[in-house]
Amino acid sequence: xxxxxASFSPISWLVDxxxxxxxxxxxxxxxxxxxxxxxxxxxxxLKGWALMGDAVSHAVMPGVVVAYALGLPFSIGAFxxxxxxxxxxxxxxxxxxxxxxxxxxxxxxxxFALGLVLVSKxxxxxxxxxxxxxxxxxxxxxxxxxxxxxxxxxxSILLIFRRDLMLYCFDPTHARSIGINTGLLHYLLLxxxxxxxxxxxxxxxxxxxxxMLITPGATAYLLTDRxxxxxxxxxxxxxxxxxxxxxxxxxxxIETGGSIVLVQTAIFLFAFLFAPRYGLLKSQxxxxx
Numbered sequence: 001x002x003x004x005x006a007s008f009s010p011i012s013w014l015v016d017x018x019x020x021x022x023x024x025x026x027x028x029x030x031x032x033x034x035x036x037x038x039x040x041x042x043x044x045x046l047k048g049w050a051l052m053g054d055a056v057s058h059a060v061m062p063g064v065v066v067a068y069a070l071g072l073p074f075s076i077g078a079f080x081x082x083x084x085x086x087x088x089x090x091x092x093x094x095x096x097x098x099x100x101x102x103x104x105x106x107x108x109x110x111x112f113a114l115g116l117v118l119v120s121k122x123x124x125x126x127x128x129x130x131x132x133x134x135x136x137x138x139x140x141x142x143x144x145x146x147x148x149x150x151x152x153x154x155x156s157i158l159l160i161f162r163r164d165l166m167l168y169c170f171d172p173t174h175a176r177s178i179g180i181n182t183g184l185l186h187y188l189l190l191x192x193x194x195x196x197x198x199x200x201x202x203x204x205x206x207x208x209x210x211x212m213l214i215t216p217g218a219t220a221y222l223l224t225d226r227x228x229x230x231x232x233x234x235x236x237x238x239x240x241x242x243x244x245x246x247x248x249x250x251x252x253x254i255e256t257g258g259s260i261v262l263v264q265t266a267i268f269l270f271a272f273l274f275a276p277r278y279g280l281l282k283s284q285x286x287x288x289x
Contacts, residue, residue, distance in 0.1 A: 026136040030242040038238030041217030046169040053213040055108035057197040059085030061115030082194030204257035215264040222275040
């Protein structure tokens, strides 16, 4: 143990992986997707759409398999099925007396099960199961380009409609009363959510992408009451945790997606305990005699 600590060099720990092309691509894509998901997670947290994010992220799986079977880019199939799942949730909600959270659970489990069945039946020269857990260390240049384009679209929409979306998430009734088309914003936000889920497929996969869409915003929500600051903290914490997760995965030989999410969870737990105003320890000190 002493010999390991003596030979350990933080500089080499950071620099040595950069000599590999696949690590440079993985770090760039993971940091980018982490920042994009962190940006969107602020709206998801304020809107209380954790379950909706879970639904969309799982619903894209059959789209990926169908896209592969048709020779199309994975992102197209994933986006179509992601938006389709949202439309189906809205349709069933309007036409039945079943509550929305129940419908969401039914739709995303049904779509996910369909994806698993399609994977088992469609013969493939590649391992389609990697979409469950992500594989940023093996991402291709074409996937990098797709991820950059999708991330650019998501960020552009969030910046253009930033104020309207913020008001819609805080108080949709007030937003509607001043003439904002909340119906348009609702489906716009869900479409952006589908795009972000597609981008997250390459880094953490379908199963864990919901963590990237929720955890950074929840962490920042504990640290500040200002939305601008919350957005900044969510983007920074998500990007850093994604990059650090890739490094830990490389040196520890563990699953990259799981490593990224564990780092994000550790940051959230730290904020939960030590946040200056809303941390658990601060709350206990304030109520103690």
